[in-house]
Amino acid sequence: MAVATLGSVVLDCPDPAALAGFYAGLLGGEIVPGGEDWVELTGVGGTLLAFQAAPGYVPPRWPSADASQQVHLDLTVADLDAAEKEALALGATVLEAEDRERSFRVYADPAGHPFCLCAG
Template sequence: MPVAEVGAVVLDCADPRALAGFYAGLLGGTIEGEGDWVDLRVPGGPVLAFQETPGHVPPRWPSPDHSQQFHLDLTVEDLDAAEKEVLALGAKPLDAEDRSRSFRVYADPAGHPFCLCAC
């Protein structure tokens, strides 16, 4: 029997509501809360929580001096179609060079890396 289960994946950021809105546009779900802590309840997945962190400095990818700290792997049916949608939501590509891989790396509006992965 496990000792614990995932309660939430928490992302530090400057604007919790805005970043929750980005991920709601990407994953669906319901945004709950205001102020310095906002939850996104994703159907069938863990809660994503967004915590206001004054002076937040986003990670740099790739950089051994400024570690990415964590990232999300998000599976999609069509990488090209999903890419258009995440860019429209405000994501920024981090590795546009290699289009032959089964994944692509982006940064959310607060600078956290995430990957779109072909299923």
């Protein structure tokens, strides 16, 4: 028997509204402000995605031998090339461009969190 259920995934960032806008552009959904330090993105699947202001936020480094990334999102897409074009237009940056034939590609969101676009 489970002790808990997953309530949300929360990303720390310097600007919750801006990062929510980025992910709304990628995933759709509705942006729900919760104050200047908290924004939620609803309607993007079964789990709430939220963004929390973090003073002194430092983005993870990818790749890094001396520090782990902690967590990343895998986003399933129908067409990797089309999804990449949209992600880059929204402000994503490419983190790994070496192997264009594999089933996923690695990017950073505007706050520096790594995420993957994965062929679905």
